[in-house]
Amino acid sequence: MLVYGCRAxxxxxINDEDGAANFEEEIVFTKLKILYxxxxxxxxxxxxxxxxxxxxxxxxxxxxxxxxxxIFTKGELNAPLRVNFYYGERDDQQPWANNDLNTIIQHLHAEKMGYICA
Structure with a gap:
């Protein structure tokens, strides 16, 4: 799946139920191999x-x-442990450790904004 160029x-x-997401709702992308x-x-x-x-x-x-x-999502994220992950302004590969994509994105965003010295 490729999503690109939509500036807005x-x-x-999105949650279309007035912000009251069901914590047990699950969305499965069974065959999705690539997400850009x-x-x-x-x-x-x-x-x-x-x-x-x-x-x-x-x-x-x-x-x-x-x-x-x-952040990637506020909910739970389940994906294979070995995923090629790229983040930033270029396509530099980043580590995806312990399947915790939210923590990685938060750290990289803070680092990019100058909050963390690498």
């Missing part, structure tokens, strides 16, 4: 609701040119 997009998956999020100036997260996301087949994840992205 804030989230890819490119040049999305206003993107702050993949989803701000508390959904559980499962990506059992994910191999590559790129988040490039999304300067406002601070």
């Amino acid at each position: 997009m804030r989230e890819v998956v 999020l490119y040049d999305l100036d206003s993107l702050t997260s993949f989803c701000s609701a508390n959904y559980t996301f499962k990506f059992p087949s994910l191999e590559d994840l790129s988040i490039i040119g999304c300067p406002k992205m601070k």
